[in-house]
Amino acid sequence: MKTTMGIIGIMGSGEDATEQDMQMACALGSELARRNYIVLCGGRNSGVMKSVIQGVANEGGISVGILPGINKDDAAPGLTIPVVTGMGNARNIINILSSDVVIAIGNTAGTLSEIALTVKNGKYLIVLNQSKESEAFLRSLKYPKLVFAYTANEVMNQLNEWLQSY
Amino acid sequence: MKTTMGIIGIMGSGEDATEQDMQMACALGSELARRNYIVLCGGRNSGVMKSVIQGVANEGGISVGILPGINKDDAAPGLTIPVVTGMGNARNIINILSSDVVIAIGNTAGTLSEIALTVKNGKYLIVLNQSKESEAFLRSLKYPKLVFAYTANEVMNQLNEWLQSY
Amino acid sequence: MKTTMGIIGIMGSGEDATEQDMQMACALGSELARRNYIVLCGGRNSGVMKSVIQGVANEGGISVGILPGINKDDAAPGLTIPVVTGMGNARNIINILSSDVVIAIGNTAGTLSEIALTVKNGKYLIVLNQSKESEAFLRSLKYPKLVFAYTANEVMNQLNEWLQSY
Amino acid sequence: MKTTMGIIGIMGSGEDATEQDMQMACALGSELARRNYIVLCGGRNSGVMKSVIQGVANEGGISVGILPGINKDDAAPGLTIPVVTGMGNARNIINILSSDVVIAIGNTAGTLSEIALTVKNGKYLIVLNQSKESEAFLRSLKYPKLVFAYTANEVMNQLNEWLQSY
Numbered sequence: 001m002k003t004t005m006g007i008i009g010i011m012g013s014g015e016d017a018t019e020q021d022m023q024m025a026c027a028l029g030s031e032l033a034r035r036n037y038i039v040l041c042g043g044r045n046s047g048v049m050k051s052v053i054q055g056v057a058n059e060g061g062i063s064v065g066i067l068p069g070i071n072k073d074d075a076a077p078g079l080t081i082p083v084v085t086g087m088g089n090a091r092n093i094i095n096i097l098s099s100d101v102v103i104a105i106g107n108t109a110g111t112l113s114e115i116a117l118t119v120k121n122g123k124y125l126i127v128l129n130q131s132k133e134s135e136a137f138l139r140s141l142k143y144p145k146l147v148f149a150y151t152a153n154e155v156m157n158q159l160n161e162w163l164q165s166y
Numbered sequence: 167m168k169t170t171m172g173i174i175g176i177m178g179s180g181e182d183a184t185e186q187d188m189q190m191a192c193a194l195g196s197e198l199a200r201r202n203y204i205v206l207c208g209g210r211n212s213g214v215m216k217s218v219i220q221g222v223a224n225e226g227g228i229s230v231g232i233l234p235g236i237n238k239d240d241a242a243p244g245l246t247i248p249v250v251t252g253m254g255n256a257r258n259i260i261n262i263l264s265s266d267v268v269i270a271i272g273n274t275a276g277t278l279s280e281i282a283l284t285v286k287n288g289k290y291l292i293v294l295n296q297s298k299e300s301e302a303f304l305r306s307l308k309y310p311k312l313v314f315a316y317t318a319n320e321v322m323n324q325l326n327e328w329l330q331s332y
Numbered sequence: 333m334k335t336t337m338g339i340i341g342i343m344g345s346g347e348d349a350t351e352q353d354m355q356m357a358c359a360l361g362s363e364l365a366r367r368n369y370i371v372l373c374g375g376r377n378s379g380v381m382k383s384v385i386q387g388v389a390n391e392g393g394i395s396v397g398i399l400p401g402i403n404k405d406d407a408a409p410g411l412t413i414p415v416v417t418g419m420g421n422a423r424n425i426i427n428i429l430s431s432d433v434v435i436a437i438g439n440t441a442g443t444l445s446e447i448a449l450t451v452k453n454g455k456y457l458i459v460l461n462q463s464k465e466s467e468a469f470l471r472s473l474k475y476p477k478l479v480f481a482y483t484a485n486e487v488m489n490q491l492n493e494w495l496q497s498y
Numbered sequence: 499m500k501t502t503m504g505i506i507g508i509m510g511s512g513e514d515a516t517e518q519d520m521q522m523a524c525a526l527g528s529e530l531a532r533r534n535y536i537v538l539c540g541g542r543n544s545g546v547m548k549s550v551i552q553g554v555a556n557e558g559g560i561s562v563g564i565l566p567g568i569n570k571d572d573a574a575p576g577l578t579i580p581v582v583t584g585m586g587n588a589r590n591i592i593n594i595l596s597s598d599v600v601i602a603i604g605n606t607a608g609t610l611s612e613i614a615l616t617v618k619n620g621k622y623l624i625v626l627n628q629s630k631e632s633e634a635f636l637r638s639l640k641y642p643k644l645v646f647a648y649t650a651n652e653v654m655n656q657l658n659e660w661l662q663s664y
Binding site: 422464 | 586639
Binding site: 066071081083086094097098121 | 568585
């Protein structure tokens with residue numbers, strides 16, 4: 001296989017994702033796949049996870065899904081590498097630890113736990129689609145590896161900057 | 167042993183806890199033990215965890231510590247029941263799922279991940295010692311089982327209200 | 333509460349437990365509770381787990397149940413301290429790491445995984461109710477902290493010997 | 499990427515692996531990669547894990563390593579997809595649940611726990627390099643999806659048989 005440039009995690013909601021979240025997830029999945037990143041997410045056939053995997057599959061890329069259940073039945077179509085944990089939400093930490101950079105879309109409770117674990121583990125973090133209150137709160141943390149983005153282009157530029165110096 | 171009224175989880179930071187966080191943790195541990203609650207926390211010999219366990223021990227109560235390491239070496243003195251997970255921060259979900267009510271002190275990243283998991287799992291939640299920005303953010307979630315408290319008395323009154331109807 | 337002498341884990345099957353396994357589990361639970369040990373097991377309302385918890389409850393002791401599910405609904409009646417992991421069989425490692433001594437009853441696959449983890453983590457281990465083939469196999473491992481027992485009395489004597497020098 | 503035929507897990511010891519175990523692991527990794535299987539293992543730079551990953555890399559295949567630590571520092575060279583769990587031996591269940599077929603080499607304690615979890619979860623299992631006692635014991639379980647193999651060829655033939663009907 002082609003040499004990969006790193007594993008980029010995209011975190012976001014399942015059932016509570018908005019249409020805007022899912023469009024962003026799909027666009028980012030495709031962009032990352034085109035540049036030979038491996039894309040990691042929660043793997044389920046719902047919301048941001050489903051959209052990321054679709055975006056990666058559209059470009060023939062590699063997606064890794066860290067699934068919460070005890071089998072692959074809840075995996076999104078097109079997922080390349082299903083990792084079956086059987087651990088429910090305890091798997092969130094695996095999503096974060098396995099990613100060189102974490103991209104978080106939206107601010108539902110599950111995604112917020114992943115944002116918090118990213119900060120706690122000192123990883124690079126790009127967040128999108130936050131509410132006014134969550135953006136104000138995240139800024140108040142003064143976490144030096146946190147960047148807010150508003151378009152897929154801004155995400156890709158930030159990734160390039162970080163991963164060139166990585 | 168005496169019949170217990172439920173398991174109350176107290177979450178808060180280790181190394182980053184403030185003096186004010188630790189005093190609140192100790193006071194709450196003692197209050198809960200006096201009323202025969204089992205008190206659950208992260209178990210380590212640091213910050214809020216250490217203070218909770220001290221508070222419970224002062225009243226001869228039962229504390230359960232969900233430890234991240236592979237042995238009991240990092241447990242706080244006086245911890246009654248060390249549960250050794252070997253799972254690092256993946257243990258955070260156990261703290262939440264095992265608690266009938268979660269009390270979160272402060273808003274460092276680790277505590278924030280536990281607040282988020284509490285909301286995601288639909289558990290009762292009392293938060294203390296938040297920054298202005300984190301309180302505004304948490305209020306914006308409109309989570310119906312979330313209450314802000316500012317004194318140990320307010321915490322105990324809210325617990326009584328919830329657990330009588332439980 | 334009274335000072336405890338240590339945490340003793342009793343491992344054994346749920347649905348596949350034999351009547352003989354369950355009687356042994358109940359007898360050991362009672363013996364351990366009478367001597368103020370905390371007794372830890374998998375916590376479910378089935379087989380060896382249910383019987384251990386019944387035995388402990390009969391003597392007013394403290395039982396800790398490391399539950400696989402996401403809530404307490406599958407806990408055995410009388411369980412004192414339910415620890416809810418939401419992690420399925422990944423919880424087996426918690427059973428072992430949290431026990432000062434592991435007692436394994438029977439040799440179904442789940443129990444065998446806990447026997448193996450006990451050996452891998454260098455813990456004291458007492459096994460009962462093995463088949464001829466499993467006993468021969470376990471002996472072939474030449475693990476120095478492994479003892480075979482055939483009665484509850486033998487278990488208690490071995491525990492006393494180990495925990496006095498502990 | 500090319501369509502893959504399934505994920506095959508190869509389990510075996512790290513520091514305690516024999517030279518014979520490692521040669522078998524490397525040969526199997528290469529054979530599986532040539533046939534476009536994704537090969538999953540524990541990922542560490544030691545023993546069977548290291549050899550599997552070397553064998554896969556020699557053929558340009560895809561290896562997935564489920565790492566126990568909190569970062570990639572202990573990954574074997576050539577590992578394609580490091581999954582970082584931070585969960586120590588609790589990760590063993592992920593190895594099993596993520597594999598369509600499990601191949602276990604040797605019978606040290608860690609590998610034995612994975613053999614036991616494979617049986618408990620009803621997965622296809624091929625074992626190699628067992629002692630006389632462990633083979634007798636495993637046969638006594640009468641597990642219908644367990645096959646003993648003694649050469650890499652026998653493993654590949656059995657895989658083909660299972661995965662054609664899968």
